[in-house]
Amino acid sequence: xxxxxxxxxxxxxPDEILDAALAVFTEQGFAAARVDxxxxxxxxxxxxxxxxxxxxDAMLNALVEQSAGLVAQSAExxxxxxxxxxxxxxxxAVLRMVLxxxxxxxxxxxPRLVLSEAPRFPELAAYYRTHVxxxxxxxFRALFAAGIARGTFRAVDPDAAMRTLMGPVIAHMxxxxxxxxxxxxDHDPGVMADALADIVLNGLKPRPGDAS
Amino acid sequence: xxxxxxxxxxxxxPDEILDAALAVFTEQGFAAARVDxxxxxxxxxxxxxxxxxxxxDAMLNALVEQSAGLVAQSAExxxxxxxxxxxxxxxxAVLRMVLxxxxxxxxxxxPRLVLSEAPRFPELAAYYRTHVxxxxxxxFRALFAAGIARGTFRAVDPDAAMRTLMGPVIAHMxxxxxxxxxxxxDHDPGVMADALADIVLNGLKPRPGDAS
DNA sequence: TGCAACTGACTGACCGGTCAGTTATTAACA
DNA sequence: TGTTAATAACTGACCGGTCAGTCAGTTGCA
Numbered sequence: 001x002x003x004x005x006x007x008x009x010x011x012x013x014p015d016e017i018l019d020a021a022l023a024v025f026t027e028q029g030f031a032a033a034r035v036d037x038x039x040x041x042x043x044x045x046x047x048x049x050x051x052x053x054x055x056x057d058a059m060l061n062a063l064v065e066q067s068a069g070l071v072a073q074s075a076e077x078x079x080x081x082x083x084x085x086x087x088x089x090x091x092x093a094v095l096r097m098v099l100x101x102x103x104x105x106x107x108x109x110x111p112r113l114v115l116s117e118a119p120r121f122p123e124l125a126a127y128y129r130t131h132v133x134x135x136x137x138x139x140f141r142a143l144f145a146a147g148i149a150r151g152t153f154r155a156v157d158p159d160a161a162m163r164t165l166m167g168p169v170i171a172h173m174x175x176x177x178x179x180x181x182x183x184x185x186d187h188d189p190g191v192m193a194d195a196l197a198d199i200v201l202n203g204l205k206p207r208p209g210d211a212s
Numbered sequence: 213x214x215x216x217x218x219x220x221x222x223x224x225x226p227d228e229i230l231d232a233a234l235a236v237f238t239e240q241g242f243a244a245a246r247v248d249x250x251x252x253x254x255x256x257x258x259x260x261x262x263x264x265x266x267x268x269d270a271m272l273n274a275l276v277e278q279s280a281g282l283v284a285q286s287a288e289x290x291x292x293x294x295x296x297x298x299x300x301x302x303x304x305a306v307l308r309m310v311l312x313x314x315x316x317x318x319x320x321x322x323p324r325l326v327l328s329e330a331p332r333f334p335e336l337a338a339y340y341r342t343h344v345x346x347x348x349x350x351x352f353r354a355l356f357a358a359g360i361a362r363g364t365f366r367a368v369d370p371d372a373a374m375r376t377l378m379g380p381v382i383a384h385m386x387x388x389x390x391x392x393x394x395x396x397x398d399h400d401p402g403v404m405a406d407a408l409a410d411i412v413l414n415g416l417k418p419r420p421g422d423a424s
Numbered sequence: 425t426g427c428a429a430c431t432g433a434c435t436g437a438c439c440g441g442t443c444a445g446t447t448a449t450t451a452a453c454a
Numbered sequence: 455t456g457t458t459a460a461t462a463a464c465t466g467a468c469c470g471g472t473c474a475g476t477c478a479g480t481t482g483c484a
Contacts, residue, residue: 008429008482029332031243035474045431050475116328118390120241129391159399160380160407163387167379168372170386175375178330179341187371195372203415220448220463247440257465262441431480438472446465454457 014052016042018066021059026109030060030117060117064124067110068131074101079139087147088201094143095169096193102173103189112177137162153204161204168196226264228254230278233271238321242272242329272329276336279322280343286313291351299359300413306355307377308405314385315401324389349374365416373416380408 020041024033035056039046053059078097082090102108118125140162147153172192232253236245247268251258265271290309294302314320330337352374359365384404 010429013429026331029241029243029329031241032332034472046474047432047476048430051429054475056474112331115386115390116331117241119238119324119328120244125391126393129393133387133391156411157407160404160411163380163383163404164376164408164411167381167383168375169379170383171375171379174327174382175345178327179337179345181338181341192372192375195369196376199368199372199376199415200411201415202419203411203413207414222463225463246438258440259442259466260464263463266441268440425484427483429480429482431478433477433479435474435476437474440469440471442469443467444465445467446463448463449461451460452458454455 013042013044013048014062017044017049017052018059018063022063022109022113025060025063025117026113030056030113030120060121061124063110064114064127065131067114068128071111071132072135075135075139082143084146087143087150087152090143091147091165091201092194092197095165095197096190098169099172099193099196100189102169103176105177108173108177112173136166140165147204151206154206156204164200164203168200172196225254225256225260226274229256229261229264230271230275234275234321234325237272237275237329238325242268242325242332272333272336275322276326276339277343279326280340283323283344284347287347287351294355296358299355299362299364302355303359303377303413304406304409307381307409308402310381311384311405311408312401314381315388317389320385320389324385348378352377359416363418366418368416376412376415380412384408 017038020038021033023041024038027033028037033056035049036046038059039049042049049059053062074097078094082093084090102111114124114128118128141158144153144158144161148155172187176186229250232250233245235253236250240246240249245268247261248258250271251261254261261271265274286309290306294305296302314323326336326340330340353370356365356370356373360367384399388398
């Protein structure tokens with residue numbers, strides 16, 4: 001814990017600054033966030049921040065790109081880890097994973113920030129759209145196709161199925177973070193994921209009377 | 213069309229200012245929005261705005277309260293219009309109505325603004341929570357209870373059911389507004405609502421093998 | 425000793441809120 | 455019905471505070 005008051009660690013600075021920026025941006029919003037506060041939180045002066053990022057906007061961009069990279073990475077891991085011969089089980093696992101991960105406010109901070117700021121930064125929205133949403137949609141679509149081919153699922157509209165699967169996750173995230181009230185019960189993410197899967201997957205399965 | 217350059221219409225001003233404020237807030241975000249721009253859009257000078265609202269914050273509050281009132285009002289109308297003896301049909305009607313209404317960017321502007329600003333205005337989030345979300349949840353819960361009592365639905369976790377029903381609507385709204393891409397297909401809200409209802413309600417129904 | 429990392433005072437633009445002054449409207453009176 | 459006084463809606467220049475970005479100077483390190 002003996003730390004000189006000032007250290008020179010150019011290698012670590014960018015990440016430290018981005019961590020601080022994410023915290024301040026989510027607390028204050030991008031427009032109201034002060035670069036000085038970001039600097040202080042990163043243990044630096046404002047001037048030093050500008051050695052690593054040319055502007056406040058650049059920090060937001062870097063932040064979003066970093067977050068998108070992490071999402072894409074974990075999406076890959078999920079697909080790799082899911083049972084390819086059992087689409088239902090794969091969906092359950094993915095739902096569980098996504099809901100559990102997003103239940104950590106630290107992890108969901110970046111997506112929530114995007115949700116908040118996207119309306120004012122169209123190019124940021126576009127970036128997230130192509131690098132996160134589209135990636136997820138493609139993965140889901142593949143799983144669906146497999147499930148339909150194998151008769152596990154009905155041939156429903158894939159866009160509707162997508163919304164039915166990801167929507168509840170978003171709703172849960174919003175309810176437990178933005179619109180959370182001190183009093184209300186905190187659902188275990190795993191249990192909630194299973195309950196959601198129970199409803200949605202049941203709805204995707206063929207019903208007895210159906211001509212498939 | 214002969215209009216004097218300045219008119220005195222104190223009756224109409226507050227609403228006109230709120231309309232302008234909603235437009236500017238959704239375009240720029242609350243923090244980045246300039247009161248001057250709101251005034252200009254309302255056809256007034258900045259000073260006049262402050263004759264009707266004590267501060268920029270007050271405009272945001274008034275806006276949210278107005279929007280919440282509208283939502284509560286239309287929720288009442290929905291419940292009144294829905295068939296009380298057929299929960300499934302009632303849900304279909306409600307989903308259709310909500311999705312159609314929220315597909316109008318002008319209508320969804322206020323909810324999207326709340327979604328964007330809520331993280332930085334806890335009291336605003338709390339207000340929306342009690343005056344919009346809770347109202348909706350109570351209505352849904354009543355419908356569920358009716359459906360379960362009558363054997364139309366399984367006795368699933370009501371919180372999960374809630375997320376499963378409202379989540380896809382939110383997802384659809386976000387995809388068609390914030391994350392919309394010029395190229396992609398614009399789904400008819402009615403058709404999408406039916407597709408969603410088809411999946412979710414099917415998932416809520418008892419399955420042949422189930423006990424109870 | 426030299427250089428790169430870092431500091432923090434400083435600048436200039438911007439914007440919420442104010443207020444002295446202007447103008448539309450109404451009221452009162454001739 | 456035209457004239458004028460009184461009122462309140464409205465204007466826009468201005469003030470004070472804030473903050474992104476700069477840069478001359480300082481410090482840690484090889």
